[in-house]
Amino acid sequence: GENVEQHPSTLSVQEGDSAVIKCTYSDSASNYFPWYKQELGKRPQLIIDIRSNVGEKKDQRIAVTLNKTAKHFSLHITETQPEDSAVYFCADTAGTYKYIFGTGTRLKVLA
Amino acid sequence: SQTIHQWPATLVQPVGSPLSLECTVEGTSNPNLYWYRQAAGRGLQLLFYSVGIGQISSEVPQNLSASRPQDRQFILSSKKLLLSDSGFYLCAWTPARTGAMNTEAFFGQGTRLTVV
Numbered sequence: 001g002e003n004v005e006q007h008p009s010t011l012s013v014q015e016g017d018s019a020v021i022k023c024t025y026s027d028s029a030s031n032y033f034p035w036y037k038q039e040l041g042k043r044p045q046l047i048i049d050i051r052s053n054v055g056e057k058k059d060q061r062i063a064v065t066l067n068k069t070a071k072h073f074s075l076h077i078t079e080t081q082p083e084d085s086a087v088y089f090c091a092d093t094a095g096t097y098k099y100i101f102g103t104g105t106r107l108k109v110l111a
Numbered sequence: 112s113q114t115i116h117q118w119p120a121t122l123v124q125p126v127g128s129p130l131s132l133e134c135t136v137e138g139t140s141n142p143n144l145y146w147y148r149q150a151a152g153r154g155l156q157l158l159f160y161s162v163g164i165g166q167i168s169s170e171v172p173q174n175l176s177a178s179r180p181q182d183r184q185f186i187l188s189s190k191k192l193l194l195s196d197s198g199f200y201l202c203a204w205t206p207a208r209t210g211a212m213n214t215e216a217f218f219g220q221g222t223r224l225t226v227v
Contacts, residue, residue: 032213043201043218044155089155093213097143097162098170099205101155 003027004092006102013080014110021105023090024072033066033073036089036101044089044101048075080109113138117202117219124226130175130189132222134202137183142204144185145216146177149199161185197226
């Protein structure tokens with residue numbers, strides 16, 4: 001069955017520092033690994049995703065890395081800015097129709 | 112282009128009253144549809160999902176139900192609301208699966224429900 005664990009639950013970093021959030025999944029059928037950002041009172045929106053045939057993907061200051069052997073994928077945000085403050089969710093579908101989200105990480109970027 | 116509509120944006124209901132939240136998707140056919148609930152400061156809990164008309168999968172046994180009377184319409188209902196039903200309800204859709212791998216989920220604006 002599907003299960004996705006996300007850590008840490010909260011993360012505070014100084015502006016300009018890097019932030020890393022990690023998710024661990026359990027089903028070897030998982031093939032799609034997205035990350036969503038949810039600002040306060042808003043809907044979650046996709047910020048980056050990766051598929052199982054790629055080990056790393058980068059888009060400006062954000063990147064996602066995938067370790068299929070260890071069954072975990074991570075979100076990396078470099079040169080953090082105050083507008084990066086939000087709740088971040090990973091998700092897993094285990095190759096099925098079910099779209100399960102991690103428990104979320106509240107990121108605070110301190111100016 | 113595809114759009115998703117969810118209403119109402121906010122709702123205050125007394126305990127024991129019924130509930131009906133509606134979500135519609137435009138610009139696509141046979142989408143996979145989802146209802147999530149988010150308690151204050153918490154994660155996204157999958158409540159129901161549907162891969163076709165009349166096909167509903169329930170993830171959490173509770174006093175809520177879902178229906179899909181039309182291809183692009185997804186309704187969340189309750190006969191009698193509980194205080195614990197308060198939260199931020201989000202509808203989402205993903206493109207129909209035709210052997211392709213999973214893709215991005217697109218969310219509606221959400222309904223903030225307060226049960227009093």
